[in-house]
Amino acid sequence: MATKSLKTCWMLLAIATYGSIKAELAPAQRHEIDKMLQKDQSKPPFYHTGNKTNVRITIHMTQMRFIDTAEADFTFYLYQIWNDPRLSYRFENNSDFNETYHVVRSRYFGNIWLAESYVENELHSHIHDSSMANRFVWLMANGTLIYSMRMTVGLACELKGFLFPNGLFDCLMKFRIHSYTNDQVSMEWDTIHQPKINVTFANPEVTKHALEFTKCSSDTSAVVDSSCIQLLVHVRFSFASSAARLFLPSIFIVLVGWLSFWIERSEVSSRVKLGTLCLLAMITEQVGTKLFLSAKFVISAMEVWFVVSLLFVVVAMFEYTFVHAVDIFQDKVRRQEEMKKKIRTVVGGIGDPQDSKQRSNVDLIEMNTLPSDGPVSVESESDDLINSFGAKFFMSVPTGVVEKYFRILYLIAYVLFQFLFWTVYLNYEEVY
Template sequence: MLSCIDIIFKLTLFFSVFFSRNMISGILCIIITALSRDVHSLTPAQRDVIETMLQTDNSNPPFYHTGNQTEIRLSIYMTEMRFLDRTEADFTFYYYQVWDDPRLKYPFANDTAWGIKHYHVVRRKYFDNIWLAESYIENELRSRVHDSTMSNRFVWLLSNGTLVYSMRITAGLACDLQGVLFPNALFVCRLKFRIHSYTEDKVSLVWDTNLRPTVPVDFDNEEVSLDAWEATQCTQDNSAVIDSSCLELKVNIKVSFASNVVRIFMPSIFIVVVGWLSFWIERSEVSARIKLGTLSMLAMITEQVGTKFFLPVNFKVRSFEVWYIMSLVFVVAAMFEYTFVHAVDVFQTKMKRKEEQMKLRRKGSNVTMETNVDSRTSSTNNLEMNAIDLVDTANGKTSNMNENVDVINDFSFGVRFIMKISTGRVEKYFRIMYAVAYIVVQILFWTICLNYEELSK
C-alpha cells in the first residue's frame, strides 16, 4: 500500500505535467511518475560506478562503436510564443533529444532487472566525455539557451545506455505570409532542426513517437492566435551541402488587424465619397473640380503608403492592395469623367463658333451674287422668286435651316457624333452609375474576403 505522502507526491507531479508552463522537463516528470515508492533507486555505490564510467572518453559518435546508424529522437514542449512586429516570432521551448549509446550502459545492469526508473543525472563536467547530439535550428534569426539560474542544459543517462539531452531554448524566426483573410493574415513559422556534421546514413533525426511534440500554449496578444501546427520531415530542402537529416516543426499563426480596420477602410471610403461629390459642382467651375479630384487622388495614395508601415515587408498583392486599387480606380474615374465632359464642352463650343463663321461666309457670298445680278431682270422672274419663298415658308423651311444642314454635313462623322453628346445628361447618369458601382464593388469585396481563406502551402 502506498502511503499518503507517496500519493500526494505522485498527484503533484501529475498535475505539474499538465498545468505547469515552466517545468524543468516534461520527460523527467513522466519518468518520476512511473517510479515506485523508492525514488532514489540507485545506491551511492552504484552511482560511484557510473561516475567512474563517465570519466572515460566516449566523445566519438555511437556509430563509431556499433557500426550502425545512430537515430536521434526529437521532441518539443512549447512554453511560450510571441509574435513581433508582424514579421517575426519568438518561441521558447524545451528541446529533447534521445538516443542510445551502448558504451554507457550501466556495468552492473541487466536487461530484466533495470528499467527507466534507474536514471542518473550526468554532471556538467562530464559533458565533454560523452557524445552529445549536435543538432541546431537552421533558420533561426537569433537563439539562446537559457541560463537562469544556471545553464538550462540537462543530460539523463538510463540503465540501458539511453541518453536524454534537454535544453531550454528561445529562438527567433522570420515567418512567411501564406494567405490573407483580411483583416486577418495567416503566417507560417518553420523551425528547421538539422544535424550537419554527419550524413543521414550515419546520424538521422526522427520525431519521437512516444513523447510527441506538444504546442499547448497560445499568444497573450488577442490579435494573434495559434491556428495549427505540424511536425514533419523537411520538404524540398536543399540548403545543406551534404545529405544531412532534417526535421521541421511548422506553426501556423493567424494575425488579426481588427484594431486597424477603422484606420484603413474608413478614410478611403470618405475619399471616394469626396470624389463623388465633385459631380455636383458645375462643369464651368474648372478650378474647383480639378482641385477636388487632385486632392482626392493624393489623399488616397498617401493613405495607401502610410498604411504599409505597420504591415509586413513581404505583404504581397492581397486583399489590402485590391482594396486600395479599387478605391483609387474610382477616384481616377471621377477625374476622367470630368476631363471627358469638359473636353466635349470645349469641342462643341469651338464647332459652334466655326459653324457661325461658315454661315456668315455663305451669307456674304449670297449678297455678292445678288448685287451682280443683271438689273434688267424681268418682273416675271421676280414674281417666280417670290413664289419660291412663299412655298418654302408654307412648308416650314427657311433658307437658314438649309444652311445649317449644309454646315453640319461639312463635318466628319466623328465630329457629328460628338456634337450630339449631351454633357449634362452624361453628368446626370454618371452620378448614379458611380454610386451604384461603388456599392456593388463593396458588396462583392466583403462577400469574397469574409468567406475566403487561402490555405498555407
C-alpha cells in the same frame, strides 16, 4: 523492439513534461552508473554499432514574442532522443528495466556523446541559465538517452496579408546536425509525440494557426549532406485595431470623389482641384500604409483595396474630362454651324455677284472682330468640325444624362466592391 522503443519514448517525455514517472534505482545502483559514466564514451554511437544513429526530435513551445512584423522570438524545450547501447545498465532487482532512469550530472556531459543539433536559420539564440544551465540528460536502462534544453531562438518571419486585415506569420525553424553526414546521424520528428505549442497569447488578436514539421525541402545550405528537419509555425495576427485608420481614410477619399459629380460641369477649376486632391490623398494613403506594415509584407488584399480605390478616383476624373471635352466640342460645332448659316443668309440675299462678294467680305471682316466667346472666326471655316472623325458620336452624347447616370453607377459600384471585398477576404482560408 518497436513497441518497447515507443514505450520508452513516451515515458521519457512524461518524465520531462509531467514528472509523474518515479525511478526505482537504489543508491548503490546509481553509484555503479556514475562509475560507468566516468569512462570516456564521447565517440558517436555508430562508431560502436556500425549502424546509423537515429535522433528523434520534438519540441514543447512555451512562449512566442513578436518583436516586429519581420522577427519573432520563440522559447521552447528541445527534446532529442537516441539510443547508445554502450550506456545500458541492467540490475537483478529491476522488474521492468524501461521504467528506470538516471539523471546524468553535468560533470559527465563531456564523457558521453550528445546530439549536436542547432537551429540553422537563427538570428540569435541562447540556452537559458537561470540558477544553472538548463540542459538535462536522462539515461534509461536500455541505453536510450533524452537530451533536453530550454532555449530561446530569434527567427526572421514572413508576414503575409492574403486575408488582411488578418495577417499570417510564417516562421521557419530549421534543425541540423552539421558534424556528421546523413548516413551517420539522421534526424527525424517524433511521430508519436509531435511538436506542440502551449502558449497563451496575452494579445487576443494573436492566435496559433497551424504547425508543419517535415524534412528540409530544397536543402542546399549545408556543405556536407547532413541531416536537416524543419518546423514551420503559422501564427494568425489580426490588425483589427488598425483597420479603422487603414481603411476609413480611403473610403472617405472615394466618397469625396463621388461628390465631385454634383458640382456643375462649367465649374472647371473646382472639379479639377477636387479630383486632383483626391488622387494625391489616395496615393499618400497607399504609401503610408506600406510604411506602416513593413516592406516585407506581402499585401495581397491591401493591394486590391488601394488599386480599386485609386481606380474609382481616377474614373471620376476621366468622366469629368470626357464630358467637359464633349461639351466644348459640341459648343464649337454649334457656333460653327451658326456662323455658316449667317454667311449663307447674307450671301443668299444679294443679287449682284460682285456686290455680294464685296458685302460678304465686309460681313466676314465684322465677324472676325467678334469677341472670343462669340461665334468662331471665318478662319475656322475651312476646319469643318461636323465632318471630322467621331463628330457624329460626340454630338450624340447627352453629357447631362452621362453625369446623372455616373452619379448613381459610381456609388452602386463602390458599394458592390465593399461587399465583395469583405465577403471574400474575411472568409478566406489559407491553403498550405
